[in-house]
Amino acid sequence: xxxxxxxxxxxxxxxxxxxxxxxxxxxxxxxxxxxxxxxxxxxxxxxxxxxxxxxxxxxxxxxxxxxxxxxxxxxxxxxxxxxxxxxxxxxxxxxxxxxxxxxxxxxxxxxxxxxxxxxxxxxxxxxxxxxxxxxxxxxxxxxxxxxxxxxxxxxxxxxxxxxxxxxxxxxxxxxxxxxxxxxx
Numbered sequence: 450x451x452x453x454x455x456x457x458x459x460x461x462x463x464x465x466x467x468x469x470x471x472x473x474x475x476x477x478x479x480x481x482x483x484x485x486x487x488x489x490x491x492x493x494x495x496x497x498x499x500x501x502x503x504x505x506x507x508x509x510x511x512x513x514x515x516x517x518x519x520x521x522x523x524x525x526x527x528x529x530x531x532x533x534x535x536x537x538x539x540x541x542x543x544x545x546x547x548x549x550x551x552x553x554x555x556x557x558x559x560x561x562x563x564x565x566x567x568x569x570x571x572x573x574x575x576x577x578x579x580x581x582x583x584x585x586x587x588x589x590x591x592x593x594x595x596x597x598x599x600x601x602x603x604x605x606x607x608x609x610x611x612x613x614x615x616x617x618x619x620x621x622x623x624x625x626x627x628x629x630x631x632x633x
Contacts, residue, residue, distance in 0.1 A: 454548050456621070509583075511525075528590070562584055
C-alpha cells in the first residue's frame with residue numbers, strides 16, 4: 450500500500466524518533482508499504498517519520514543508482530533502531546533533495562564514512578562501515594530519525610534562497626507525482 454509522504458512543516462519530521470521492539474505492530478507490513486511508497490516516489494531512501502511514524506526505522510536502496518554491472522556497490526537494506534558509532538573522512542559536498550521537501554535541492558557536506566549499529570528485520574544486531582554515496586544516503590535518512598532535515602545543513606545564503614519554497618510547501622503549494630500529507 451502506498452502511504453502519503455509527510456511534507457515539510459509536519460511536526461513529526463522534527464521529533465527524535467524512538468527505538469522499537471520486535472513486537473511493534475504490523476512491522477513487516479509497514480516495511481513493505483515503505484518500500485512500495487519509496488519506489489513509487491522514485492526515492493533512494495525513506496524514513497518512518499516521513500510517513501508519520503516517530504520510530505527509528507528507515508530503508509535505503511542505492512543499488513538502483515549504480516551503473517549496469519556495478520550494482521554490487523550499492524546497498525538495499527532496512528535499518529531498525531540505528532545509532533551512529535562514528536563518522537569520519539573528509540567531508541564532501543553533494544546536491545541532496547528529499548521526498549518530504551519537493552523541488553528543493555542543495556549542496557550538503559557530509560563526512561565520507563559512517564560506522565552504524567542497528568538491527569535488521571529479524572532484530573539481529575548489525576554494525577558496518579559505510580562509505581561514499583551509501584554513507585551519504587544513510588546519513589540523510591538517519592537525520593530524519595533524529596528530527597533533522599537536509600535543509601538545516603545548507604549554507605545560510607542557500608537557506609534564505611529556499612525559504613519561500615519551504616513556506617509554500619507548508620501551505621500545501623507543491624506539485625508532486627506522489628501522495629503527500631501537508632500540514633493543516
